Amino acid sequence: MVSEATAFFPVRIPARAAWSFADAAFVCFLLQRSLALTRGVLAVVLLINWASIPLVHNAIHLAGETDPGLVGDWRGLYFHKNIAGSVSAMTAILFFFQALKSRPLLNGAFCLGGMGFTVMTVSKSSIGLLPVAP
Numbered sequence: 001m002v003s004e005a006t007a008f009f010p011v012r013i014p015a016r017a018a019w020s021f022a023d024a025a026f027v028c029f030l031l032q033r034s035l036a037l038t039r040g041v042l043a044v045v046l047l048i049n050w051a052s053i054p055l056v057h058n059a060i061h062l063a064g065e066t067d068p069g070l071v072g073d074w075r076g077l078y079f080h081k082n083i084a085g086s087v088s089a090m091t092a093i094l095f096f097f098q099a100l101k102s103r104p105l106l107n108g109a110f111c112l113g114g115m116g117f118t119v120m121t122v123s124k125s126s127i128g129l130l131p132v133a134p
Helices: 004-008 021-055 081-101 104-121 124-129
Strands: none
Touching: 021 081, 021 104, 081 104, 081 124, 104 124
16 A cells, blocks of 8 residues: 555655664754854854944934933944844853853953943843843
8 A cells, every 4th residue: 555655755764763873963063063153143243233333323322212211222233222132142141151161262252242232232131131041
């Protein structure tokens, strides 16, 4: 008896009950690569955010905002301080844990840069999560 599934897939792949060591090692390798890529992108975004403060006029919420409570809060490249705060907090958290493993000076500098930018955004949610994450 031929089912509809075997009509589309003529080669039968046996089901495996558990992962092999090679499968687990490959998944760990992919996870490490994706975290390294994420850290790299976040580092570039953090550097651009810091550079935008003195160079871009709208990198800080201005006096013409609809909410006067936002005036003076940093937003960098983003249109609102909460988005900038969450991205920089994520940067700080990822680089904190990487600084514990390797290159503590470089990774620690990016961690402190992310923390500093998060504080300057005055994003209360992101600032509140920074001490809880580690």
